[in-house]
Amino acid sequence: MELRAGDSWGIFTFLCAALCNLPALPALNCSEELGAGQSIQQTYDLTRYLEHQLRTLAGTYLNYLGPPFNEPDFNPPRLARAERVPSATVDLDLWRGLTDNARLAANYRAYSRLLCYLRVLDGQVGTAELRHRLAHFCASLQGLVLSIGGVMSSLGYPLPAGPAGPPAPSGAPPAPNDFLKKMDDFWLLKELQTWLWRSAKDFNRLKKKVPPAVVTLRLEARGF
Amino acid sequence: IEMLFPPPPPPPLNLLLWLPVMGCDGCPGEGEGTAGPDVPNLSSEGWTSGQKNPPDVYEKLGTPQGLWTGGEMANPVRSACCVVLAAVVVVYAQRHSQPDSHIQYERVGADVTMKCGSMDWDAAVTWTANGTRDMDESHLNGSYLILKNVDLSQSGQYSCYEGSSWHLKYQTYLRVGTPPKEPVLMCRSNNYPKGFYCSWHLPTPTYIPNYFNISVIHGTKDMVCEKDATPKNRCHIRYLQLFSTVKYKVTLTVTNALGKNFTTLTFDEFAIVKPDPPESVVAKPVPNNPRRLEVSWQNPSSWPDPESFPLKFFLRYRPLILDQWQHVELSDGTSHTITDAYAGKEYIIQVAAKDNDIGTWSDWSVAVHATPWTEEPKHLTTEAQITETTSASTSSFMAPPTTKICDKGAMVGSGAMAVCWTAGLVVAAYSILFI
Numbered sequence: 001m002e003l004r005a006g007d008s009w010g011i012f013t014f015l016c017a018a019l020c021n022l023p024a025l026p027a028l029n030c031s032e033e034l035g036a037g038q039s040i041q042q043t044y045d046l047t048r049y050l051e052h053q054l055r056t057l058a059g060t061y062l063n064y065l066g067p068p069f070n071e072p073d074f075n076p077p078r079l080a081r082a083e084r085v086p087s088a089t090v091d092l093d094l095w096r097g098l099t100d101n102a103r104l105a106a107n108y109r110a111y112s113r114l115l116c117y118l119r120v121l122d123g124q125v126g127t128a129e130l131r132h133r134l135a136h137f138c139a140s141l142q143g144l145v146l147s148i149g150g151v152m153s154s155l156g157y158p159l160p161a162g163p164a165g166p167p168a169p170s171g172a173p174p175a176p177n178d179f180l181k182k183m184d185d186f187w188l189l190k191e192l193q194t195w196l197w198r199s200a201k202d203f204n205r206l207k208k209k210v211p212p213a214v215v216t217l218r219l220e221a222r223g224f
Numbered sequence: 225i226e227m228l229f230p231p232p233p234p235p236p237l238n239l240l241l242w243l244p245v246m247g248c249d250g251c252p253g254e255g256e257g258t259a260g261p262d263v264p265n266l267s268s269e270g271w272t273s274g275q276k277n278p279p280d281v282y283e284k285l286g287t288p289q290g291l292w293t294g295g296e297m298a299n300p301v302r303s304a305c306c307v308v309l310a311a312v313v314v315v316y317a318q319r320h321s322q323p324d325s326h327i328q329y330e331r332v333g334a335d336v337t338m339k340c341g342s343m344d345w346d347a348a349v350t351w352t353a354n355g356t357r358d359m360d361e362s363h364l365n366g367s368y369l370i371l372k373n374v375d376l377s378q379s380g381q382y383s384c385y386e387g388s389s390w391h392l393k394y395q396t397y398l399r400v401g402t403p404p405k406e407p408v409l410m411c412r413s414n415n416y417p418k419g420f421y422c423s424w425h426l427p428t429p430t431y432i433p434n435y436f437n438i439s440v441i442h443g444t445k446d447m448v449c450e451k452d453a454t455p456k457n458r459c460h461i462r463y464l465q466l467f468s469t470v471k472y473k474v475t476l477t478v479t480n481a482l483g484k485n486f487t488t489l490t491f492d493e494f495a496i497v498k499p500d501p502p503e504s505v506v507a508k509p510v511p512n513n514p515r516r517l518e519v520s521w522q523n524p525s526s527w528p529d530p531e532s533f534p535l536k537f538f539l540r541y542r543p544l545i546l547d548q549w550q551h552v553e554l555s556d557g558t559s560h561t562i563t564d565a566y567a568g569k570e571y572i573i574q575v576a577a578k579d580n581d582i583g584t585w586s587d588w589s590v591a592v593h594a595t596p597w598t599e600e601p602k603h604l605t606t607e608a609q610i611t612e613t614t615s616a617s618t619s620s621f622m623a624p625p626t627t628k629i630c631d632k633g634a635m636v637g638s639g640a641m642a643v644c645w646t647a648g649l650v651v652a653a654y655s656i657l658f659i
Contacts, residue, residue, distance in 0.1 A: 048581065051581075073490055075470075075471045075490055077444065078443060087469065088469070089465050089468045089469065090465065091465055092464075092465070095466055096532070191469055194467050197467065197494055197581065198467040200581040201467075201581070204532060204533070208531055
């Protein structure tokens with residue numbers, strides 16, 4: 001039997017081939033959105049894990065800094081120099097109106113910078129236990145940054161330009177005395193904590209944006 | 225030791241201040257904004273719970289110069305009329321007024337000495353308490369009335385009459401009370417991310433009027449806590465910014481005639497999030513399932529944005545006859561099917577809510593009662609056999625319902641697969657037929 005273009009057998013063979021591949025098609029077509037849906041959930045879970053980890057880390061670190069930083073009622077005024085750490089605080093309506101791209105980019109930029117500052121901290125800290133904890137946390141935070149980057153890529157957004165190098169030389173001058181240095185550390189941890197709370201809400205919002213039909217297709221594709 | 229609280233301005237003086245404003249609608253100088261006499265601290269400090277009546281009135285008075293600006297001839301005449309009227313009223317009031325009427329606040333357990341106005345110590349006077357003749361002579365020291373170790377029952381009106389003429393010389397209203405204890409303050413956000421409210425009360429009553437003043441500071445900013453109409457001891461604040469690193473500091477001051485006290489709360493935006501309990505909790509038996517109960521509920525209506533700020537739920541249930549609760553935590557959805565209920569036992573069920581990520585659990589919802597489905601009792605006749613067979617056949621066709629989430633996915637998956645294959649087969653069939 002010869003196979004010629006336009007031959008009925010050719011059409012039949014093509015149809016067979018198409019049928020065999022049909023179940024795999026949804027996976028191919030929606031892989032990007034599927035990837036995003038899964039990644040968003042993973043990123044959300046990662047922020048919750050980090051927030052939990054930070055609680056232990058912050059407790060240990062603030063005890064290391066000593067009073068008054070480890071007192072529960074410690075409520076210092078925000079000094080101007082602390083502004084270099086990116087703030088999660090945002091106007092309510094502005095936050096609601098953020099596009100997905102802006103929302104993800106804000107998170108990406110914030111954690112990239114926070115990671116830099118944390119790494120600087122890691123180099124200066126005294127006890128071995130604290131260094132170990134910080135290193136572990138930095139690794140997890142790195143994972144979060146990559147995860148957010150992954151979500152952005154899968155949704156087709158460009159990654160924001162990362163920080164050029166260590167922040168200290170290009171940004172604010174180093175703290176003039178020991179107390180102010182500790183204040184910087186205190187605010188760094190506070191901002192990190194607030195960002196993790198905010199990210200949980202950011203990713204909740206993003207989760208809703210991924211259409212539910214995609215989620216069920218994901219279950220179907222997995223079966224193959 | 226007498227502890228007199230400064231009495232409010234006596235009535236005639238008040239009339240003088242109010243009349244020019246009430247009687248002279250067209251008076252020049254009104255509303256020109258000239259500065260009035262300084263308002264004493266007492267009246268601006270929240271004495272009237274945030275309402276602004278007295279200071280506004282004082283402002284409108286203006287200086288005498290202010291009253292006379294505006295060049296029409298008729299206005300000075302009108303103002304003169306007002307002044308004359310005021311003077312007449314004052315004179316009348318003073319001639320026919322009661323003697324100084326006071327309110328006197330004293331602590332429980334204090335010793336109170338009441339003087340009969342301007343009468344001498346050795347004048348002959350009679351004291352009455354609440355209209356009844358004060359019988360006990362031992363309370364008198366000359367013309368002074370001495371009350372030792374006062375208690376709450378001794379609150380009332382005390383009047384002093386000149387001995388022979390029964391002319392009323394002095395009258396005072398004694399109110400026995402206590403200075404305020406530290407107030408109890410609670411702040412909570414049940415409508416995150418809109419804002420939060422604070423509510424307060426005194427742990428023990430003082431039996432005299434109390435005034436509350438609340439201040440909220442966020443970093444360097446002073447925020448205004450708007451008082452609620454109901455309930456009274458409550459105020460609310462709207463968040464201007466979300467995800468703040470700076471704490472909120474709320475200070476409540478309570479003042480009364482005998483003393484002052486205060487309390488402070490400092491908290492993070494996230495720490496006070498506590499939703500209201502879920503609403504419309506309904507529990508129903510599931511037909512033909514003696515061990516199941518279907519529970520459903522709704523998000524609390526005060527939670528403004530469940531889409532962006534989803535709630536998770538905690539369900540607890542037990543049969544009435546047992547004390548031990550069983551618990552289920554649900555991360556989404558507003559319904560759940562209990563599958564391990566004891567057959568025929570009445571259950572009590574409650575649900576609580578919490579923001580998915582922050583804050584604390586709500587209080588438990590209103591309890592609902594439900595009993596799982598039970599079969600109708602059978603009659604001991606031949607009819608029993610017929611009913612048995614019919615019920616058996618119907619139940620065999622019913623697939624037991626399982627948890628909804630798992631089912632949905634499997635159903636969609638298998639259905640879609642079936643659609644794919646049948647579509648493929650149909651296309652193949654047509655292609656073969658039309659070759």
